[in-house]
Amino acid sequence: MDPSALPQHQKAATVARALQAEILQGQYGADGQLPTEPELVERFGVARETVRRALQLLKDTGVVASVQGSGTFVRRRPLRTTLRRELPPQGGPADWTDHGSEAWVPLDSSATWSSGRVPIELAESVRLEGEVAVWSCVLGVEEPRVPLQLVRTYIPMHVAAKVAVFDGGAPGGAAVLEHLEATDPALSWSLAVGARMPEPGEAATLSTPIGIPFIQTLRITRQAGAVVEATEYVVSSERFRITHRPDQAPVA
Incomplete structure (x- = not known):
């Protein structure tokens, strides 16, 4: 589904779900780096603010973590x-x-x-x-x-x-x-x-x-x-x- 064709409030959630699916499939490795914000903007055809909201959704659920000056990485979860x-x-x-x-x-x-x-x-x-x-x-x-x-x-x-x-x-x-x-x-x-x-x-x-x-x-x-x-x-x-x-x- 093309996120750019969705209503504004659904775009971030759609981008987040797509990235989470790729993370679960191991596309970025156990603690690999996600594409940059400009790369995600170009890929999904959405505004940069939408990408930031999508990444924040993933941060709030513990899927990714940001490293200041380095980017966004898959978050290694602690062993339960x-x-x-x-x-x-x-x-x-x-x-x-x-x-x-x-x-x-x-x-x-x-x-x-x-x-x-x-x-x-x-x-x-x-x-x-x-x-x-x-x-x-x-x-x-x-x-x-x-x-x-x-x-x-x-x-x-x-x-x-x-x-x-x-x-x-x-x-x-x-x-x-x-x-x-x-x-x-x-x-x-x-x-x-x-x-x-x-x-x-x-x-x-x-x-x-x-x-x-x-x-x-x-x-x-x-x-x-x-x-x-x-x-x-x-x-x-x-x-x-x-x-x-x-x-x-x-x-x-």
Whole structure:
């Protein structure tokens, strides 16, 4: 099909699909360079802005990457690792790969509690309305520094006051759970695994194109039926797949 004969809004998508098909067929090699923008303009008979939009579509889905001053290249995707995950109710995740337990550590030493709100995409599951206390952390490998997972905990303000999180009384979500369990062991947990699209800042942190979804694990803690803690763990679906550990409970 001649892209130049299509409506303007379809031209970029058509060029992108044609280039992606050639990439999948190995025409440019594993990490080869694509034709230049002028060459693509001449080949497809479209405006340069259309070519740029087509290349941006491929970048957003992780198919290609730009190198400043050099051009656009086929992006070598990371090998996907199977992540066997155990999420104990009392603390953070224990993750295993084929290489054994992953010793992921916090990479952001400045992470602290702040006030905020539960994002719209979590509101139906978490059911915490109004202002809440929020803890955010980036986990990964320290040497070399590789961010692999984003963790975000939400707790109601009355729990935040009880645990004195804003006074440095609880360094993270795991400490909140320990405190709650010590004062009232009649807690219940639920775990769910799903997916969501990353925000631009999140995608940049985990070096994931914005068109590739995150795998999301959501733990919700309830006390007398009311949510007192919710923690979201996200990793790139391009880098990981998650499996259960049937010999452990609970798992995610």
